Amino acid sequence: MTPADPQTKGELALIARLRRELAPAAESGAPAAGDVPFGDDMAAVPGIPGLLWTVDMLMDGVDFESGRHAWYDVGRKAMGASLSDCAAMAARPLAALCAVALSDAMTMEDALDLHRGARDCGVDFGCPIVGGDTNSWNEPTVVSITVVARTEEGRAPVLRSGAQPGDHVYLTGPVGGSRSGRHLHPQPRIETALALNRELTPHAMIDISDGLALDLWRVLESSRCGAVIDERQLAALVHADAVELAKSSGRPASEHGLYDGEDFELIVVLPREADVHRCRSLGLLPLGEIVMDQGLWMQRPDGGRVPVERRGWEHFR
């Protein structure tokens, strides 16, 4: 699979092609100070320093199931997913637009509940819905939320591309098994991210939407380095939902921790000298270390290293 083959599918190949075709400048040289590379969690608004924006689209049957999930929760999840992108860049959300293609089967109350969920999640994080686009059709419902956000005075957004060998890798919370229900109640780590950017100057951050392994790979590729995950630290980071899920899925809980998506926790890469006590008081949990060699490995307690697959949730396969 090479991204140059026009028939090769896969979201990552598509994004690579789009980066080349839509943002040729980003390919040809180093970005200027303050620039945000195409494909990061948010994009910069040209000409307005410190202003960032992001869009997330959720589809019935893929990101939620209208038969099982309340419309209110679907709305909360849609807003939470976009706000989590703000956390990943250490930006404070300002406002949102909500565009929907509503299934004809929905009632007016369903449509309102969807918007109420999005509104309430937004209000929790200071992000009112100020507009949108309402459509309907005879197909499953789609929700797309755009959020605009601002970095704090004097702080640059935290990119994916700044990880350096020797840096420490943390998570803002345990991961895996989110699909058991947690994915509908994302808690975007905005305040943690802002405090981190203010006090500890992270080298890189990303939110975990497609799985810890795949999203960590993205940081490593953007930063042109590698990482080693400590197996014991990972075990301490696996969510109780993943342990529970492992009983029925037949897969180890650690696999759910590595490859399940939609946790909306952050991967935080901090300089080695970052204050460990402050990390702990901000709720950060250690996971591993950045290394020079490109790749991702798991460090076994016996000292051996095994490669970690570059997989997770990927669209357009």
Added chain:
Amino acid sequence: MTPADPQTKGELALIARLRRELAPAAESGAPAAGDVPFGDDMAAVPGIPGLLWTVDMLMDGVDFESGRHAWYDVGRKAMGASLSDCAAMAARPLAALCAVALSDAMTMEDALDLHRGARDCGVDFGCPIVGGDTNSWNEPTVVSITVVARTEEGRAPVLRSGAQPGDHVYLTGPVGGSRSGRHLHPQPRIETALALNRELTPHAMIDISDGLALDLWRVLESSRCGAVIDERQLAALVHADAVELAKSSGRPASEHGLYDGEDFELIVVLPREADVHRCRSLGLLPLGEIVMDQGLWMQRPDGGRVPVERRGWEHFR
């Protein structure tokens, strides 16, 4: 049908409910200077004067037909629809985000063509795509484009709500029959709108996406007044495509002019004293006049007035 009945459907009723539930302040009093009411063509970005944004979502089978239309044209239309909102507010587009739910049936080249169309239309109007969200599913394709735009130095955005009795109503071009093919090649009237806002201080503008009659009704309702369309002037404004379509549809060409959607021309409401020669040189075509009585009428050549129905393209019925 009253918007207060929770089971009443219809996009307009939904928007009315959303306005009440999402933007309670907008209901309770007059907006502050510089505010943009919820439901206008674009929304203001809170805290950043002069910055506006809009989102438009297009769905296969509703706004385009993938079996008949080239993906490149679909992309152009999606970008054009959002840029037309910028024209309606007299704002200059800065950048776009493009979110997609791609049908699994699409190839990589299809997906790229869709984005290339959007990119090329954006580039024509100084609006690069700087990010987005790529998803796929086993359902028809959805494209959602968000655009951020800026009013010119010292100019306020043109709202829907400023029409006053005695004002003249113009269109930026002929309307009707757009679905014969023109709807895939929107020409957002950005430069015309900026020049108008600079030189003639329009009282109200809107772009015609859901049909001349319905979109003019929206201006009248926002402005709490009425309008009289001159039947002879309307006849001169009916697009040749509508005349052609009338031959097979069995409906008068003027009906296509009034009720067909997706023209992406602007309805422009100018103060009575606006320079007629400049209006002409900007390509404006006269349509009628704003009156105090709320409603919309057609003035017959014999002097009689007949009401114009409040209908057009409406989602979520």
